Amino acid sequence: MATRYFGERIKRNEDPKLLTGQALFVDDVNLPGMLHIAFVRSPYAHARIKSVDATEARALEGVEALYTAEDLGDYWRTGVLNVGTPPIEGAVFHERLHPIIAKDKVRHVGEIVACVVAENRYIAEDAANLIMVDYEPLPVHIDPKKAMEDRATLIHDDLDSNLAAHVVQHKGDYAKARQQADVVIEREFVYDRGTAAAMENRGIVAEWDAKAGKLTMWDTTQAPVIIRNGIAGMLGLSEHQVRLIAPFIGGGFGPKILMFYPEEMLLPWIAMGLNRPVKWIEDRNENFYATTQERGQTHVSEIALKQDGTILGVKDTFWHDNGAYDPYGLTIPINTQCTLLGMYRVPNYSTEFTAVFTNKPITSPYRGAGRQHGVFVMERLLDVAAKELGMDKAEIRRKNFIPPDDFPHKHQIIYQDFSELTYDSGNYGPILDKALELIDYQNFYRTRKPQAEKEGKRLGLGLVCYVEGTGIGPYEGARIQVQANGRVSVATGIGTQGQGHYTSYAQIVAEQLGVPVDQIDLVTGDTDQFHWGVGTFASRGAVVAGNAIHAAAKRVRQKILDKAIEEFEGEVSQDQLELVDGHVQILGNPDTAIPLGELAQRANPMRGAVKPGTEPGLEATDYFGPEMGATASGVHAMIVEVDPETMMIDIKKYAVVHDCGEVINPLILDGQIHGGVAQGLGNAFYEELVFDEMGQITNASFMDFLLPTALDVPRMDTAHTVTPSPLNPLGTKGAGEAGAIPVGPLFAQAIEDALGLEGFEIREIPLSPRRLWELVEEHKAK
Amino acid sequence: MTATHAISFTINGQPHEAAVEPRLLLVDYLRQHMDLTGTHVGCEHGVCGACTILMDGKPVRSCIMLAVQADGHELTTVEGLAEGPDNMHPLQEAFWEAHGLQCGFCTPGFLMTLKPYLEEHPDANEDDIRHAISGNLCRCTGYQHIVDAALLGAKKMHAK
Numbered sequence: 001m002a003t004r005y006f007g008e009r010i011k012r013n014e015d016p017k018l019l020t021g022q023a024l025f026v027d028d029v030n031l032p033g034m035l036h037i038a039f040v041r042s043p044y045a046h047a048r049i050k051s052v053d054a055t056e057a058r059a060l061e062g063v064e065a066l067y068t069a070e071d072l073g074d075y076w077r078t079g080v081l082n083v084g085t086p087p088i089e090g091a092v093f094h095e096r097l098h099p100i101i102a103k104d105k106v107r108h109v110g111e112i113v114a115c116v117v118a119e120n121r122y123i124a125e126d127a128a129n130l131i132m133v134d135y136e137p138l139p140v141h142i143d144p145k146k147a148m149e150d151r152a153t154l155i156h157d158d159l160d161s162n163l164a165a166h167v168v169q170h171k172g173d174y175a176k177a178r179q180q181a182d183v184v185i186e187r188e189f190v191y192d193r194g195t196a197a198a199m200e201n202r203g204i205v206a207e208w209d210a211k212a213g214k215l216t217m218w219d220t221t222q223a224p225v226i227i228r229n230g231i232a233g234m235l236g237l238s239e240h241q242v243r244l245i246a247p248f249i250g251g252g253f254g255p256k257i258l259m260f261y262p263e264e265m266l267l268p269w270i271a272m273g274l275n276r277p278v279k280w281i282e283d284r285n286e287n288f289y290a291t292t293q294e295r296g297q298t299h300v301s302e303i304a305l306k307q308d309g310t311i312l313g314v315k316d317t318f319w320h321d322n323g324a325y326d327p328y329g330l331t332i333p334i335n336t337q338c339t340l341l342g343m344y345r346v347p348n349y350s351t352e353f354t355a356v357f358t359n360k361p362i363t364s365p366y367r368g369a370g371r372q373h374g375v376f377v378m379e380r381l382l383d384v385a386a387k388e389l390g391m392d393k394a395e396i397r398r399k400n401f402i403p404p405d406d407f408p409h410k411h412q413i414i415y416q417d418f419s420e421l422t423y424d425s426g427n428y429g430p431i432l433d434k435a436l437e438l439i440d441y442q443n444f445y446r447t448r449k450p451q452a453e454k455e456g457k458r459l460g461l462g463l464v465c466y467v468e469g470t471g472i473g474p475y476e477g478a479r480i481q482v483q484a485n486g487r488v489s490v491a492t493g494i495g496t497q498g499q500g501h502y503t504s505y506a507q508i509v510a511e512q513l514g515v516p517v518d519q520i521d522l523v524t525g526d527t528d529q530f531h532w533g534v535g536t537f538a539s540r541g542a543v544v545a546g547n548a549i550h551a552a553a554k555r556v557r558q559k560i561l562d563k564a565i566e567e568f569e570g571e572v573s574q575d576q577l578e579l580v581d582g583h584v585q586i587l588g589n590p591d592t593a594i595p596l597g598e599l600a601q602r603a604n605p606m607r608g609a610v611k612p613g614t615e616p617g618l619e620a621t622d623y624f625g626p627e628m629g630a631t632a633s634g635v636h637a638m639i640v641e642v643d644p645e646t647m648m649i650d651i652k653k654y655a656v657v658h659d660c661g662e663v664i665n666p667l668i669l670d671g672q673i674h675g676g677v678a679q680g681l682g683n684a685f686y687e688e689l690v691f692d693e694m695g696q697i698t699n700a701s702f703m704d705f706l707l708p709t710a711l712d713v714p715r716m717d718t719a720h721t722v723t724p725s726p727l728n729p730l731g732t733k734g735a736g737e738a739g740a741i742p743v744g745p746l747f748a749q750a751i752e753d754a755l756g757l758e759g760f761e762i763r764e765i766p767l768s769p770r771r772l773w774e775l776v777e778e779h780k781a782k
Numbered sequence: 783m784t785a786t787h788a789i790s791f792t793i794n795g796q797p798h799e800a801a802v803e804p805r806l807l808l809v810d811y812l813r814q815h816m817d818l819t820g821t822h823v824g825c826e827h828g829v830c831g832a833c834t835i836l837m838d839g840k841p842v843r844s845c846i847m848l849a850v851q852a853d854g855h856e857l858t859t860v861e862g863l864a865e866g867p868d869n870m871h872p873l874q875e876a877f878w879e880a881h882g883l884q885c886g887f888c889t890p891g892f893l894m895t896l897k898p899y900l901e902e903h904p905d906a907n908e909d910d911i912r913h914a915i916s917g918n919l920c921r922c923t924g925y926q927h928i929v930d931a932a933l934l935g936a937k938k939m940h941a942k
Contacts, residue, residue, distance in 0.1 A: 011878050018886030019874040021820015021860040025887065028819035122805065199824045199832060199887040199921050250822070250887025251921050284825045498885025498922050667881045674924030675884060702829035702919070710912040710925040739924075 003581070005510035009667040010517050014248075014502040023248040026203040026218045027281045034205070035064050037267065037280035038124035040114040040131045041289065042106035045142075045359035045695025046155065047135040049104055052114060057130040062123035065274055066131075067115045067266075069103035075269055076100060080230065082259045082364075083329035085165075086418045091330075092166040096156045098325040098362060100262045106135070107155050107324035108361050109695055110289025112262050117270060117278060140695045144319040144356035145298065155324060155357040164322045165330055165355035169337060171412040172348035174304070177313030181304035185384050190764040191373045191744065193296040193321065193691075194683045196366045197707060198497075200250020201282035202291055204263055206271035216243045217268055220250075222257035223535030225493040228527045230259055231268050239531065242268075246525030252497030253679070254366040255292045257537050258327060263290075288700035293689065294332060294366035296321030297373045303381040304348075309389055309396045313348030316340060316377055320355040323362040330355070332363060332370035334416045335469070339741075340374030341411060341421075343428045343465045343633055344400040349413070359695045365537065367679055367740045375466045376765060379745035383752075384761065393749070394436060397465050401428040408726075415629065416538075417472040423631040427723045428465070431635050431657045434719050435463065438655035439637035452641070459652070460754025462638045462746040470632050470660070470734025471543025471725070475625035477532045478549040480509060480556045482618035486582050486597030488513060488520045490552075493533020494545040495525040499736065500668040501541060505549050507664055508730070512553035513560070514579030515596065532623070539632070539734025542664060547728045548624035555620035560584055560596065563603050563618065567594060630725035630733040634658035636677070636742050642754040647769035647776070649685065649751070651714040659721045661733035669735055670718050676739015678713045683740070684747040686712065688766045789853035793818070794862030802849040809833045809844035811852075812859060820860035820890050824919070831918030834891040835859050841895050860890035863897065872938035873897055873931075882931030884922035892918050896932050904940040908933065 017023040052068045069076055078097035085093040102111045114131050118124035141147035141155065147162040155162050178184055205218040215237065221227045221244070228244035235242075249256065263280055271278045282290060299318040305311055320333045333353045341349065386396040402409050404427045411421040440448075444461050452459040478492040490509055496502070506520035523529040533545075561574045564584040576587050583593035600618045610616050639652040656673050663669050686706040690698045699705045724731030748762035751772065760779045764771075786801040793816065802811060812818045812835070821844055824832035828846040835844045836858040863871045873893055876882070883889040892915060899914045900906060906914065911932045912925070920928060 011881065015878045015883060015886070016870065016874075018883055018889055019860075019870060019877055019893070020864045021818070021890055023886055025819070025822070027823070028813070030814065030817065030819075121810075122803075197921060199830060199885070199919065200822070201824075248887075249885065250824075251885045253921070281823075284827075498883075498887075500884070671881050671884055671923055671927055674926045675922045676924075678924030679921070701827065702825040703827060707919050707921065709916045709919065710929065711916045713924050713926070715908075715926055715929075716924065 005507045005517055007663055008507065008665065010503060010507060010665055012500050012503040013506055013518060018248065025200060025248050025250055026205060026220050029205040029218050031205065031207055031277040034277040034279055035117050035119065035274065036121040036124050037278055038116050038121060038128045039112050040128045040133065041286065042102060042109055042111045042113055044106055044135050044137055045109045045140045046138040047106050048138065049102060049106065049113065050134040050136055053132040054114060057116060057127040060123065060127045060130060062119040063116060063127045064119065065117040065270065066127070067101065069101040072101060076103065077234070077265065079258070079260050079327045081329060082327050083331050085330060086334060086414045088167055088169060088414050090168060093330060094159055094164055096325050096357065097327050098262065100265045108359050110286065110361060115266060117274065140359045140693065142358055142360060142691050142693060142695055144321045144358055147356050147358050148354065155359060162357045163354065164326050164357050167330065167333065168352040169413040170350050172313065174313040174315050174348045174350035177348035178304045181312050182307040183305045183385065183388055184302055185381055185388065186302040187381065187384060187763060189299040189301060189377050189380060191295055191297050191376050192766060193293050193689045194366060194687055195288065195293045195689060196253035196255045198251030198253055198256065201284060201287045202256060202261065203281040204267045205277060205279045206267040207277040208272040208275055210275055214241055214243065215268055215272065216245065218245045218247060219264060220256050221246050222252045222495050222497060222537055223259065224495045224525045225527055225531055225533040226259055226535060227264060231264070234265060235268060235272060244527045246495045249497040252536060254369060254537060255364060256497065257535055258292055258364055284702060285700055288697055289361050292362045292364035294363050294369070295373065296363065297336065299377050301377050301381060303385060305385055305389065307389065309385065309391050309399050311344055311346050311400045314340070314346050314378070315350045317352045320353050321358050321360065322355045323358060323360045325362050326355070327362065328364040331365055331416045335370035336374040338413060338415045338421045338469065339371035339467065340378045342375060342378045342467055343402060345402050360691060367676065367737050369737070371468060371737065371741050372744055375742050376745045379464045379742065380748060380763065383749050393463055394432060394441065398429065398432055402426065415469060417629055419628045422628055423467065424725050424727050425723050426631060426633050427721065428633060430721050431633060431659055432465065434721065435635035435637045435655055435657040438657065438717050438719060439639060439653060444639065458642045458644055458754040458756065460640050460642065460750040460752065462640070462750030462753065463635065464742045464746045464749065465635050466742040467631050467633045468539065468734065468738050468741055469629040470539035471626060472538050472540055472629040473544065473625045474534060475623050476534060476545035476548045477530065477621065477623040478545065478552045479530055479621040480552045480619065482556065482596045482600040484597050484601050486519065486595050488515050490520060490522045490549060491530035492524050492545050492549060493527065493530045494541055495536045497536060499541055499672065500665065504542060504664040504668055505546065508546055508549050509553045512557045515582045519582060539736040542732045543630055543728060543734050544624055544626060546664065546732055547730050548622055550730050551622035551624055552620045555622055556618055559618050559620060560599060563599055564594060567599065567602065624728065626727050628727065630661065630727050632660040632733040632735060632738055634738050636746050638746050638750050640750045640754055642751055644755065647772040654714045655717040656739065657719045657721065658735065658738055659723050660735040660738065661725045662722060662731040663720060664732065672735050673718050673739040674716055676737060677716055677743060678708055680740035680743025681713060682708045684744045684765055685767050688768060787850050789850055791852045791854065792856040794858055804848065804850055806849045807845060808847040808849045808852055811849040812844060818859045818861050822887050822890060824888065830888070831891040831895060832888045834894040834918065836894055836898065839898055841898060860893055863893060873900065873935035876935035876938050877931040880927050880931035880934050882923070882928045888918060888920045892928060896935065900932065900936045900939055904936055906936055
């Protein structure tokens with residue numbers, strides 16, 4: 001029996017380097033003659049730039065170059081539109097892109113106004129402090145609704161309002177459904193901004209080798225190939241002249257993908273112009289303004305139901321706080337629209353959003369990418385409905401689940417991948433059953449909660465469901481080669497930020513080639529190794545790159561078998577051979593084993609002829625592009641104790657049951673879920689980006705912006721059900737964002753349950769002890 | 783150019799002498815001048831713990847220390863934990879086995895915080911460990927596997 005690699009809890013190939021300080025992150029790149037960059041960024045959220053005086057800074061010893069917008073000449077440009085407008089009838093989208101360096105006007109705090117290049121970062125920052133910028137402050141918009149109403153203060157002067165986009169989508173006839181309903185529930189919800197706060201800030205090193213005509217760029221990007229291709233175009237180079245290396249990256253979570261951050265456009269141009277390597281490492285304060293953020297929506301929503309809890313329809317209208325520019329198109333609000341429907345059969349759905357420019361940092365997807373907001377609305381509506389109808393919260397959900405025989409389930413609205421929102425597969429009942437069992441649901445309400453109440457403790461239980469569209473196209477690819485030493489190399493273009501790709505992808509290859517996982521070397525994020533690919537986002541790595549690697553591995557397997565048959569002089573057939581422990585051999589006969597490295601050498605002979613129609617070596621390249629995304633699903637459940645005096649919480653139990661199809665490595669999957677929950681928990685209860693009315697973030701440091709610590713994140717129980725995706729050969733679905741998506745409504749529901757105040761509803765995220773206290777006081781005063 | 787100060791310290795067991803500007807941060811000296819890039823910078827103000835190193839055996843935040851403050855002291859960075867690449871410290875082994883890291887950026891700080899703690903507290907339980915690492919931030923793992931790794935690491939360290 002051959003060893004199984006796929007589906008096993010295998011420790012990671014990449015860890016020894018990371019554990020011993022030998023892994024290369026962008027900030028670890030030190031090149032001879034390298035110069036360092038610091039930026040002057042706007043302290044105003046909205047202002048005209050009247051003048052920039054850099055005379056004193058330019059004269060400072062150690063300053064090598066200094067650029068304002070004017071100094072860029074013809075190279076001045078904006079970023080590009082990352083995602084165009086989906087084919088939705090009547091969709092309005094005003095494309096306004098961020099400048100490389102602000103010219104004339106700044107539209108959010110943190111926009112680059114000048115760039116200093118110096119011998120070291122200390123001198124660069126000294127010089128940046130000497131640059132005098134004369135601003136004329138303008139009125140600031142931080143609230144999308146007010147920004148829409150005010151046509152006097154325009155963030156983009158050439159538009160006639162601050163509208164960024166407007167999209168309406170319908171399924172069925174909500175108005176009619178509403179008339180037939182026994183109960184209609186209407187509520188308003190707020191889900192405010194968040195920031196990914198990866199432990200590693202962004203960074204770039206660029207080096208131009210004039211003799212070789214080659215630009216090398218190390219970049220903390222999640223989309224190495226796309227950045228390389230775009231940079232080549234901007235600089236007038238061929239793609240092969242640019243090598244983009246996205247080495248070890250200290251967490252991505254979404255915001256490390258943007259085509260293109262201003263710094264990504266600037267550094268390679270500066271390196272070429274000066275013919276010196278240059279480096280910029282974002283500091284934490286810059287990260288709060290210059291890296292994209294997410295969230296910021298206000299929803300007016302209603303749900304129409306029958307007396308027995310059957311959903312007849314949902315109507316949702318929301319305002320989306322887009323920030324100052326919209327390079328990521330409509331992905332976030334479309335995700336909100338499309339994820340709101342959750343696990344439920346919703347025959348009639350009317351959804352409309354208005355995305356608005358505000359004087360805040362740009363938004364782009366951050367783990368969940370708008371899905372949280374939709375899940376929050378739907379789950380909260382169901383909670384209210386359950387109370388009004390006197391139903392159990394688990395049962396109202398179960399009653400409306402899409403049944404297992406109703407897949408693929410088409411929702412008749414357009415998803416972020418431009419195709420009709422379609423759930424490929426799912427089986428929701430068992431997920432809920434398992435979650436109820438893990439959280440001990442019956443016992444909680446029968447015994448535990450009443451007992452706690454007798455002791456004066458406030459215990460509450462939360463239970464929420466969600467789906468996640470994952471693994472969208474267009475494609476990824478991989479090249480796999482058996483090396484002469486018997487190791488196997490795998491090159492893919494997707495990029496990695498800690499998800500364990502070096503191991504999970506190796507497991508896919510190991511399963512096909514019978515080579516132990518630690519003998520498989522993955523290269524990802526180096527465009528000189530593999531230059532086709534899209535990037536790591538939308539929980540697509542395991543699905544899209546995973547299946548590309550699977551396809552390439554199958555082809556290498558076939559080459560191994562064909563070559564082995566040749567070596568055994570045709571005396572065996574393919575099904576009489578096995579690949580075991582780095583060898584190919586006749587079934588059960590280790591005496592016949594040929595090491596794969598040796599076979600690879602024989603397939604690349606010095607003399608003789610490679611047969612027509614065959615290729616040298618044991619190597620193959622293949623690609624995978626799913627026709628549409630695979631829909632993962634899950635249920636989170638939590639028991640929390642709330643102190644009604646301080647509103648501090650103590651999570652007693654947290655359970656996640658999740659279905660992401662076939663699992664490559666359960667150890668890595670658990671880690672992804674744990675981390676997602678921790679981020680969701682941060683968003684729900686700790687992390688609030690506090691903007692003042694001038695567009696300043698008043699807590700833009702880790703002193704004041706509270707990330708959850710080991711004392712805040714509880715131990716989690718995880719369990720998995722497996723409904724394979726029919727859309728890819730491995731049957732995988734994405735899992736990267738699953739942990740984070742449903743935590744907001746879970747907190748809201750559990751805390752309400754714990755406090756037990758008649759009529760008290762939580763309709764906003766993020767919460768905090770202070771905010772909870774305010775909400776409770778407001779409620780009591782009513 | 784500001785005048786430099788002569789300093790000497792021990793780094794990962796080796797004596798070292800340097801002339802540094804008074805304003806130079808210790809972490810910048812280690813990373814940029816000694817190429818000890820295993821120590822990372824996450825927040826630049828001593829909150830996230832990624833830059834934690836040992837000074838005379840005790841964890842310190844190298845991003846809020848000046849290089850001149852290292853004068854006369856004994857420093858250990860993550861590069862000094864393992865005896866060799868194939869011979870990791872038991873705590874590193876435990877992190878590997880328990881999947882105590884994802885992107886790995888914060889990991890050196892956790893290792894340098896936990897090493898002296900677990901040496902002094904061989905019987906630390908989960909709650910103790912959560913308190914011990916509450917000054918180190920991790921954005922990937924949700925801490926659960928780090929806690930598991932620390933519990934396993936304590937066993938491994940004291941079995942030797």
